[in-house]
Amino acid sequence: MPGTRSSTRGVAVVVALAALAGACSADDGGEAEGSGASGGPGGLAVDVVSSRPEYVTGGDALMAVTLPAGADPSDLTVTAGDRDVSDAFAPDPAGAEGRLVGLVDGLAEGDNEVTARLGDDAATVTVTDHPTTGPLFAGEQLPLYACSTEAFGLDAATPEDGCVAPTEVTWQYVDADGERHDLADPARPPADAATVEVAGEDVPFVLRTETGVLNRSVYEITVREPHPDPEGEPDTSGWNGRLVYRFGGGCGAAFTQGYFLQGPASLELLERGYATATATFNTYQVLCNDAISAETASMVKERFAEAYGEPVHTIGEGGSGGAIQQVLLAQNYPGLLDGIAPLIPFPDALTIAPGVYDCTLLGAYYATPEGSALDDEQRRAVNGHATTGTCEMWATLFGPTIDAIDGCATDFSAAFAEAGSAPLPTIPQAERYDPEANPDGWRCTVWETNVAITGRDPETGHARSGYDNEGVQYGLDALDAGVIDAEEFVALNEGVGGFDADGQPRAERSVVADDLPARAFATGRVAGPWGGLPDTPMILVNAYTDPQGDIHDRMRPFSLLDRLAGEDGAWPATASLWTLPLPESATVADTLAGALGDRLTAPVLALDEWLTAAEEDAGADAGPGSDGWREALAGAKPESAESRCAIPGGEEVVGPEANAEPACEEAFPIAEEPRTAAGAPRANDVIKCQLTPLEEAWADSDVTFSDDQRDRLAAVFPDGVCDWSQRSVGYGPPDGTWLDLAEV
Numbered sequence: 001m002p003g004t005r006s007s008t009r010g011v012a013v014v015v016a017l018a019a020l021a022g023a024c025s026a027d028d029g030g031e032a033e034g035s036g037a038s039g040g041p042g043g044l045a046v047d048v049v050s051s052r053p054e055y056v057t058g059g060d061a062l063m064a065v066t067l068p069a070g071a072d073p074s075d076l077t078v079t080a081g082d083r084d085v086s087d088a089f090a091p092d093p094a095g096a097e098g099r100l101v102g103l104v105d106g107l108a109e110g111d112n113e114v115t116a117r118l119g120d121d122a123a124t125v126t127v128t129d130h131p132t133t134g135p136l137f138a139g140e141q142l143p144l145y146a147c148s149t150e151a152f153g154l155d156a157a158t159p160e161d162g163c164v165a166p167t168e169v170t171w172q173y174v175d176a177d178g179e180r181h182d183l184a185d186p187a188r189p190p191a192d193a194a195t196v197e198v199a200g201e202d203v204p205f206v207l208r209t210e211t212g213v214l215n216r217s218v219y220e221i222t223v224r225e226p227h228p229d230p231e232g233e234p235d236t237s238g239w240n241g242r243l244v245y246r247f248g249g250g251c252g253a254a255f256t257q258g259y260f261l262q263g264p265a266s267l268e269l270l271e272r273g274y275a276t277a278t279a280t281f282n283t284y285q286v287l288c289n290d291a292i293s294a295e296t297a298s299m300v301k302e303r304f305a306e307a308y309g310e311p312v313h314t315i316g317e318g319g320s321g322g323a324i325q326q327v328l329l330a331q332n333y334p335g336l337l338d339g340i341a342p343l344i345p346f347p348d349a350l351t352i353a354p355g356v357y358d359c360t361l362l363g364a365y366y367a368t369p370e371g372s373a374l375d376d377e378q379r380r381a382v383n384g385h386a387t388t389g390t391c392e393m394w395a396t397l398f399g400p401t402i403d404a405i406d407g408c409a410t411d412f413s414a415a416f417a418e419a420g421s422a423p424l425p426t427i428p429q430a431e432r433y434d435p436e437a438n439p440d441g442w443r444c445t446v447w448e449t450n451v452a453i454t455g456r457d458p459e460t461g462h463a464r465s466g467y468d469n470e471g472v473q474y475g476l477d478a479l480d481a482g483v484i485d486a487e488e489f490v491a492l493n494e495g496v497g498g499f500d501a502d503g504q505p506r507a508e509r510s511v512v513a514d515d516l517p518a519r520a521f522a523t524g525r526v527a528g529p530w531g532g533l534p535d536t537p538m539i540l541v542n543a544y545t546d547p548q549g550d551i552h553d554r555m556r557p558f559s560l561l562d563r564l565a566g567e568d569g570a571w572p573a574t575a576s577l578w579t580l581p582l583p584e585s586a587t588v589a590d591t592l593a594g595a596l597g598d599r600l601t602a603p604v605l606a607l608d609e610w611l612t613a614a615e616e617d618a619g620a621d622a623g624p625g626s627d628g629w630r631e632a633l634a635g636a637k638p639e640s641a642e643s644r645c646a647i648p649g650g651e652e653v654v655g656p657e658a659n660a661e662p663a664c665e666e667a668f669p670i671a672e673e674p675r676t677a678a679g680a681p682r683a684n685d686v687i688k689c690q691l692t693p694l695e696e697a698w699a700d701s702d703v704t705f706s707d708d709q710r711d712r713l714a715a716v717f718p719d720g721v722c723d724w725s726q727r728s729v730g731y732g733p734p735d736g737t738w739l740d741l742a743e744v
Helices: 267-271 290-308 321-332 353-366 376-383 388-397 413-419 476-480 486-495 515-522 555-564 588-593 602-618 629-636 662-667 707-716
Strands: 045-048 061-066 076-080 089-091 099-104 110-118 121-130 168-174 180-182 195-198 201-204 206-214 217-224 242-246 275-279 313-320 339-345 538-544 575-581 644-646 652-654
Touching (some): 045 121, 061 290, 217 290, 242 290, 321 538, 376 388, 538 555, 555 575, 602 629
Parallel strands (some): 242 313, 575 644
Antiparallel strands (some): 110 121, 195 201
16 A cells, blocks of 8 residues: 555554543453353453453453542552563543543463452453464464455565564645545645544544455555654544444455455545455455454454554444354354444345355256247346346356355456555466366365354365255246246256256256265355344345346345244344335446445444434443343334335335335345245245155145156256255354354
8 A cells, every 4th residue: 555654563552542431341251151241240450452362362451440439549469471561551431430441462372371460359360462473263264365454555475474564654644635545654644634622623634544454355444543753652632432344255266365345435534534454354255254253353453442542333244245244253252243234235245145156057057959939027026136137246256155166266357456556476377176187176166265154074075065955846837827838847957957066067966965964054145034134223225226137136135034033023122124225327337346435334334323313321330242132222213224225216214113114125026046046935945955855745736747758857856845934954053152163
């Protein structure tokens, strides 16, 4: 990143600014999630506020000590092992009575006992330190082929050394037209710099960006800086105490340090005083692995808290694969994100993957003599989408992620060009996997990026495939509707086939072992009504792109909300859905790049208002992580955060039932996808279906099959067809949150 640089391997925390969050923040999960707080209610307590105590990195941690009422801080002693670190602590400048905050450094790798003593009282927390290169809890650390530090203005690095490079700080200023410019001397912004008001003073609109490497991922932190000092500590007086964590889309297996697919951080949010943060492993197209994304976010948030202060709220934002990350981080790692704003959302990667790879198989079938006889309307009905272009887009963009032989051939140059970075080297053909010539080569599949979940084939050592289409009757809805006839239905299911272990199409259906879906559910890789998700306020933003053949179809937010709904089918009060039409002048690509403009900042602002109101209403004893938090969120929900539907040519409908309004349903109809068009429920949370005998499934059908057709179907489905009235094989809640995938 060009501009004046201040080389800094670690910016020391300014204790007087370190605790802007106040005493009631439970940003890292609260006591219920093991934040490390110790001592009884109202008694002496010590905890880690920059991360969970078991996942501290880099030898230091921002910590807080809470004193009993009336205690004298001068009587407090804090030790880290046998070292007295009391001098690190100072009163909380946010005004929290009896709370002291300090950066404790010099921690040894492994376990460290930090103890606060006040007279005869003592409180201890075990702080476990790890290298900043990781891993923490994401399981087996994936290999990297190349680093990208130089593309971000950092020194060259190598995968062997963890792609580590010294941290750099750069500055930009924003002019009156909202354009950003590199700032050679941050202490002397030019006359055309716009101004912002900070604490009653008009100051130049200057942005400070810190770029470094954590968890082998390049990270960036940007904050408004009223009085920059290249030789001093960051000036956080322009920060409003809120952090917006940004997540990038896609779902790839680049096996590189990566890049950002997000555009620049919102100037509106930065002008309002929000800080922003992201990292390359928070772009799903780099490594499609939500556990690695969470691990990276944990380290970046820790770095942020230590250098800039403890956030009051951390709000997630981002679309597509960025939405998946927010949903699964909220579910599996409560405390990392206090609220989420998933744009063009999907629930998770594993349950949408079947429909994605179905599109690849269906596309191949349509190229056969039998399949080519189906017209566009018949194909659309079989695919389930609003247009056939949606399946084509899925197959083109993400079909290769199942292909172990050609998956590494994906060219990311265009993505790098958009991100303003130099392209990374692609893995040479000679180093890629070939079942005959190079069986130990690179396999760029989503299964390899999620090997901690899929497990390895004991014979080959390769990650097992997670795709299953045993029992799926493709085109079932189309047959019932009379769009295809019995012979076309039989021929389709005969011809669609499956994939082999290398992701190559084959005549036989794909079958996964029963333990794989069970492992996916048990480790939290499937979004559902569990973990921290029901207690996280979320605003799902559906930009209606179905008619354009976009993959971000309207069914997806409803799929997630159906999973979260109670037995009565009611959506939780902690979730809202904003339905927005695609601007007439915008293409699908424009939408993903931010054509919705200020509508992308509105969910963040609404979530901040919502969280603030809930915390005020709940009080200190019922904040995030407490038993009463869900009820507090429901009771404090402001109008700005309510569901809404912007009907073209009409008024915007606002309220819990906005998306059920007839005018909204007419303007934005919900289509299907291949699995739901084959009978799966809209919740679409089935990785592997339960089977029922073929004859029983068709016993009460009005469809007439000939004896020959029945015999052919029996050959396709020897063990039966999907019984969609039953839950997925392996269905169930996760074994817990903050699981260490190396141990499950």
